[in-house]
Amino acid sequence: MKLCALIAVIYAALFPSIFFAQAKIVGFAPQFKEQHFYLWKEEDFLSKRKMLVAETLSDAQGLFRFDVPAGPIEKYVLGTEGLNGYLFVQNQGFYRLEFISESAQNSSYNLQEEIELTFIDLDSNDINFKMLGFEAWIDQELSDIHFERSNEGERVRKIALLKLSILRDAAKDTSTYFKDYLRYSVANTLENTNYMGAPTKENLFNTYFFQKAVQYRSPFYTEFFEKYYDQFLSQMDSKDATEIFKAYATLDLRKQDSIISNHPCAGDSVLRSLINLYVLKQAMNNDFLPKSVIESNLRLQSEKSPFTLHRKIANNLLLNIAKLEIGDPFPFERLNYVPSVNKPVYIHAYNPSNTFCIQEIRALRKLLGTYGSNIEFLTLYIEKPLTNEAEKKAMDQITWKKIGLPQND
Structure with a gap:
């Protein structure tokens, strides 16, 4: 009983300090009223995959708020599904900012774009x-x-x-x-x-x-790492470069590490392992390694790397490599959908919260009227609660086949 009472006293003493250490973000986005806003952190610097921290809805004036849990100073990404900016958050920070773009109707907003957040009355001691x-x-x-x-x-x-x-x-x-x-x-x-x-x-x-x-969580360190070890294979001795290609082909992780260690600036085993992952990451956007070899080596790293965090990075890179590229067959089987045998399929990605996406529908309806007998139309969208009448009306405009995808798909 005394132990329980002591724990309660300790918790009561700690709770106010933990709560006080929270940071607060208040944003003003007059061009994005009653829209979803998100707060993310990068899972790792190589894959750039984002982890959702919090989600909120801006009000009728375009105001939105986030409470950020106490912790070390860290970089956060903030924004809508199509537009985002970043800031650094420290304990007890109070961030008033404007989320304003030159034109919320800009036709490029169906892409993930970065904007510069404008801080209002930022404390002179704040890291930003x-x-x-x-x-x-x-x-x-x-x-x-x-x-x-x-x-x-x-x-x-x-x-x-x-x-x-x-x-x-x-x-x-x-x-x-x-x-x-x-x-x-x-x-x-x-x-x-x-x-x-x-x-x-x-x-x-x-x-x-x-x-x-x-320093995995330091964006300044990782920026320099990526510059310094850029195109690492071209920095290697030609014999070592040839040998490491063989080691990738045979999935020999130990041999890969041994070859990388021959470089005078490869460092210890942790740094060498990270360099190896970076080589595979860069290979994804080049043609010096077959995609199947990259995928096999990333899977090997995700299972066998001696470093837990590197296994996670490898797995995240695997998720990135699974993204569709031009010329890849579309995985209809994942949608439990069988397209018509004799018709090409027009695949349309849709966001009912995005102004430009909504404006596209009129043109798509014309295309459907002209080519609907020869082309199959299919719309894909992310399943989420429709928060206002405008979003519901936007979804109702699609009269052809549409399939909702889970938010984490």
């Missing part, structure tokens, strides 16, 4: 305020350096002083997150500048990767 201020300053400094072409010695001097100034500021700052941001800002900007005396690949490896833990 500090980062935005730094970015404005560094852009101006880099612009001045860019035009210093006639005197290479002066250009080198300016770069060295700028780098020293940034690292000095990083040492003074009390936020570990902002320190890392400044440090990797140097890596992503100044260290990538081509100038006399610029650091070599080996210098950069020793500074940013050697005997250092992988």
Whole structure:
């Protein structure tokens, strides 16, 4: 009984502090009234797959709100199904922002596009305020350096002083997150500048990767990782490059790691494993490995990688590789739908919350009237509650075959 009472007292003491540490987001989106808004986090930096954190509905004025659980500073993506922007959230942060685009009717809004969120009365101690201020300053400094072409010695001097100034500021700052941001800002900007005396690949490896833990949740670290190890196979010795192709073909994970370890900047086993995943990820968008080989190796990594997080990344990349590409057969069997044998199928993706999608329906009805006897029309949409009469009316406009897909499909 005493133990239960003690637990209750501890919980009562902790609950207010945990609740107080929450961050709040209040958004104003006058062009997106009574529409769904979402808050996501990236599951991992290689697959870029997003994990839903919260969902809400904007009101009749276009206002929406999110409460963000307490935790370390982290990057969040916020927006509608078609438009989104990002911000960094810290404990006790209060974020008033505008979610406004130049034209909510823009025809490109059927795509996932990124917009810049506008902060209102942002606290000067907030991580976003500090980062935005730094970015404005560094852009101006880099612009001045860019035009210093006639005197290479002066250009080198300016770069060295700028780098020293940034690292000095990083040492003074009390936020570990902002320190890392400044440090990797140097890596992503100044260290990538081509100038006399610029650091070599080996210098950069020793500074940013050697005997250092992988920072999976730091977007600044991962940005530099992707730049540094871009097209890694082309950086390898030609013999090793040939051998690793064989290791991919034979699904020999240990051999792959051994070959990668021959590179002077491959690092420890964790970093090498991540480099291997990055090679496979880049191969998905190139033709130097057959798709079947990429898929088999990702499946192997998802099951056999010695690193739990890497198994998750490999699985997420597998989900990405399963996406349809031009020329791929459409998986009608997954829809439990058998198309007509003698008719081509026109597949239409539809979002009843999207203005442009709704405007398309009139043109589709004309196409159906003209070609409906020769072409089969099929509309796919995400199943979700229709929140207003406009969305219900938009769905009712589709008089041909339509199939709803689960939100997590």
